[in-house]
Amino acid sequence: MAKKTRERAAAPAGENPRRPCPCGSGKRYKACHGAGDDVIVTRPFEGLAAECDLVAMREFLPSATAPLPLRTQGERPVTLATVLPGAAAAVVRADGEILLGLQVQTRSGDLSADLARALRWAQEAEPGESLQVVGPGVAGELTRLQDVLDPAASLDLTMHSDFAWWIPVDESGAGPSPEVAASLERANAVILPTEPVVAEGVRSAYWVDTGTKAHLRWVRPEPEEKLQAALARLQARGELALTEEARYAGSFRAHGLLVPVWDLDRELHSKEWTAPAAAFATRLDAALADEAPLTDAERRARDALAGKQVTLR
Known part of the structure; x- marks a missing residue:
């Protein structure tokens, strides 16, 4: 039988295992996920x-x-x-x-x-x-x-x-x-050279050299729908790239979070992406704070970006 996947609701940390299971089943944690059943916690x-x-x-x-x-x-x-x-x-x-x-x-x-x-x-x-x-x-x-x-x-x-x-x-x-x-x-x-990109407003972003390409992989904490909308706003304005040459490649989902990825110039050192990443963080923060409905162009951009997403488990 295929494993079931349920989205977990947020739950306060530190409660004892008799609390309601965070998967939303209505059972106690000890009788649900705590029992080691086949339900997958998508955001552990x-x-x-x-x-x-x-x-x-x-x-x-x-x-x-x-x-x-x-x-x-x-x-x-x-x-x-x-x-x-x-x-x-x-x-x-x-x-x-x-x-x-x-x-x-x-x-x-x-x-x-x-x-x-x-x-x-x-x-x-x-x-x-x-x-x-x-x-x-x-x-x-x-x-x-x-x-x-x-x-x-x-x-x-x-x-x-x-x-x-x-x-x-x-x-x-x-x-x-x-x-x-x-x-x-x-x-x-088999280790891939990997270094953090550290700048104001930037965390959990990493430069990775795969041997044929270099990438920036940036784990984002926002709910997926909110982040997708913000990325779509930037795409519609032509502001999704880190630089003119560092284009947005797509994203993957991992443990309930979205990880956007950019293709980078392998000839540039990882520290040379600090300023572009910081500038992008400022643009993204502004787009995340925009609560206006998406325009037609932004909805089309969102749909196009959704086609560049994969899920890792």
Whole structure:
């Protein structure tokens, strides 16, 4: 049977698992998504200030880490990572530090709950242990990231050019195991150069070099309908491109958010897109604030842009 998809309604973070399920089914969370059924939560990180960063780390950032802003810090520091050796869900290092992986295989339709389960496992595991897949063996009260993270905290992301951070500093000089060394070599071989574009009004925007093209991928927090209308207004005015040469390529949906993409000149350094991105952010903010009905030209632009959208799951 095909999986059902339901849009989640916003729900306050921090309530206990007996609250109504945020998918809108009318059931308690524990008896619905919390039970690990086949319903897909299309926007698993909704309600968190870090939502755009989490989507970027999950979908297209190759090598990045960030301290996890927990509501209550435990004895073990927790670092969120894009991907871990062997695509593990969680690793507890010898010193007790927890590494939690975002780019992992999931067993339910609620990525937020799967990540919270992996975190709970790591907080109780012994140093040196790793969790490959979050499955039925990870027991305990069901929670989601919204229950354990500070909802107002964004992520302090660090981008890495490779996966050398997989190997902790060892004063004894011991190197990684052959398995980890081989995994590290394979991961480094396929990494795409990626850098954040940081400017006033710009967050969760990344320059990516795919080898044949360069792109700007920008995770946006707005509801899709509102963002589509704003992009259509800019398109109708000829203001959707970052520059005359950096044309709008389309967008993809990821975990309930829209990610607009622009084709860029590969010869230009990532920092050279700071000013164009900041200028576009100002134009977009003005278009988002415009509540007038779309004109005929803007509706046609919206329909044309809708044909350039794909959905990632």
